[in-house]
Amino acid sequence: MTTDKKLGIWMDNANAHLMEFSNETIETKMLDSNFTHQDRVESLSKSEKGMHNKEQHEQTAYYKKLSEVIRNYNEVLLFGPTNAKDELYNTVKDNPLFKDIAISVLPADKMTENQEHAFVRDYFSTQKTA
Numbered sequence: 001m002t003t004d005k006k007l008g009i010w011m012d013n014a015n016a017h018l019m020e021f022s023n024e025t026i027e028t029k030m031l032d033s034n035f036t037h038q039d040r041v042e043s044l045s046k047s048e049k050g051m052h053n054k055e056q057h058e059q060t061a062y063y064k065k066l067s068e069v070i071r072n073y074n075e076v077l078l079f080g081p082t083n084a085k086d087e088l089y090n091t092v093k094d095n096p097l098f099k100d101i102a103i104s105v106l107p108a109d110k111m112t113e114n115q116e117h118a119f120v121r122d123y124f125s126t127q128k129t130a
Contacts, residue, residue, distance in 0.1 A: 007073040008120030009066065010111060012082040013059065016066055017116055020073075021124045026117045031069070033062040063088050067098075076101060077123050079108040 006021040018029040066088055070076050078085040089105050092098045108119060 004074040005072065006075045006077075006124050007070065008077045008079070008116070008123065009070075009085075010108065010116045010119075011066070011078065011080045011084050011088070013084045016062075017113070018069060019117060019120050021120055026120060028113055028116070031062075031065060034058045059087075063091050067092055067095075070101060070103070071097060074101060075124070075127070076103045077106065077120060078103065079106045079119065081107070081109055 008019040008021060008026075010017040010019070014033050016031045018031060019026045070092065078089055085105050089103060092103065104123075106123070111119065
């Protein structure tokens with residue numbers, strides 16, 4: 001019998017907090033989008049269209065990095081205050097590489113690290129294993 005690997009991801013459009021759930025402790029790893037506020041200002045000063053193109057390209061790369069991480073887990077919880085979690089879910093939901101991964105999406109406010117850990121712990125502790 002294999003052990004389910006579970007991951008909670010609190011995310012917004014700028015960064016993601018990756019939390020692997022186990023019975024022991026939860027450690028958080030950070031993954032940042034490469035499109036910063038400074039990039040936005042510089043791109044916008046050149047042209048609005050250029051800024052949107054660069055932002056979309058960087059957002060796609062950010063979701064691709066997160067998707068690569070998700071592929072290593074059986075269950076994933078995406079949560080956070082923005083629509084980034086929904087956008088990421090929509091990019092992976094129809095991809096056959098993710099068909100055996102249970103991905104849930106829940107709204108959540110901005111949280112401290114301890115609140116994020118409690119949210120992930122509560123979610124996965126109440127899930128029934130099949």
